[in-house]
Amino acid sequence: MSAQHPEPEMLLTPSEVATLFRVDPKTVTRWAKAGKLTSIRTLGGHRRYREAEVRDLLGGIPQQREADR
Known part of the structure; x- marks a missing residue:
């Protein structure tokens, strides 16, 4: 029997999250x-x-919205 291993959960650093939201870490x-x-x-x-x-x-x-840019 082989054990099923779940997919590893992807984790982000504060800098990566900040980049996505365009804010400071x-x-x-x-x-x-x-x-x-x-x-x-x-x-x-x-x-x-x-x-x-x-x-x-x-x-x-x-x-x-595109008009606000």
């Missing part, structure tokens, strides 16, 4: 402290964010 950290985004701590104490959760949050933000 410290803003992402504040969102995590406020509970708007779940963070995972690495063994070294760094924050990482689940890509699926970040994408869901990003999908809930209204996009800029």
